[in-house]
Amino acid sequence: MLTQLRCIAIDDEPIALDVVRAHADKVPFLDLRRTFVNAIEALAFLKTETIDLIFLDINMPDLTGLDFAQVVGNRSLVIFTTAYPEYALQGFELSALDYLLKPIAFGRFFQAANKAYERLAGPDKNGTPARSPYVFVKDGYDWVRISLAELQYVESEGNYLTFQETGKKTLTRMTIGEAMEMLPAEQFMRVHKSYIVALDRIEKIERHQLTIGKVQVPLSGSYRDELLERVK
Structure with missing residues (x-):
């Protein structure tokens, strides 16, 4: 049975990463492995590490979150985090699992995390979708x-x-x-x-x-x- 999701968070604003880290620490089935302020460094990390879920800011310099998600493809689930609601449609066109608008409330964060857990855990032997305990x-x-x-x-x-x-x-x-x-x-x-x-x-x-x-x-x-x- 799946017990934890291996996660990373990417955002060029350290304060935003602190919020994701604080929220993730409250969720028993999230294992936040690393946080990155540089998307290029995050891509290098993904070449050697298997990650289930990425919390990904959209409006970043050099490599935007939308571009990053295209490079990653379906190797990891993506939950976009951004202060700009106009990016939502593009995010979902890239098959993002969810879209969190900053400032991110914990309740909304937990809903998105639980959606990721259900997606990756899959149904049990009776066909019932997995849920967080x-x-x-x-x-x-x-x-x-x-x-x-x-x-x-x-x-x-x-x-x-x-x-x-x-x-x-x-x-x-x-x-x-x-x-x-x-x-x-x-x-x-x-x-x-x-x-x-x-x-x-x-x-x-x-x-x-x-x-x-x-x-x-x-x-x-x-x-x-x-x-x-x-x-x-």
């Missing part, structure tokens, strides 16, 4: 890693959600619909207007509630039949 949610000014293996349920509380892991809970400002889009559908299911549960954590199903550990989670009638089908 983590998601990140924002808690105040910080981004907190949520382990999908440890996540028991998600509870809606007004404009906030609580992600309940084994022995840990994280409160974040998010809608339950956004959480459903983030979590893998094969592992998690909405069972109530205010709850999403991990299917493999359900210990007991009653008419109007579920038991997960020591917690009773309400079960809406509109979800009950689907739930029973999925746990058979």
Whole structure:
């Protein structure tokens, strides 16, 4: 199973590279091997090293990111990073995996990184696309890693959600619909207007509630039949 993506980042602005490095350090499946302010030096590095993913600035002197991507071809996935949205179309014409507009927010960076992980890991033996074993949610000014293996349920509380892991809970400002889009559908299911549960954590199903550990989670009638089908 793929555990980490070997990455490099190329940008003629050191501060921009610091942002990519800081974001990459938070993502367990990214291994940022090197950063470069000179695209020519990066090309020389790629002649001797195998790299899965390149975070690549577009507007650089001597050799632009667009030119660099053409030289690299399909040897590595490319995620463009730039302050100029007008380059997006050209980037996607070069089959770039994604396009990040500076200043790059961590949440958007993680989405792009996870897309790369899914692309390179490929489907499992059942044909299910591979996913990162983590998601990140924002808690105040910080981004907190949520382990999908440890996540028991998600509870809606007004404009906030609580992600309940084994022995840990994280409160974040998010809608339950956004959480459903983030979590893998094969592992998690909405069972109530205010709850999403991990299917493999359900210990007991009653008419109007579920038991997960020591917690009773309400079960809406509109979800009950689907739930029973999925746990058979």
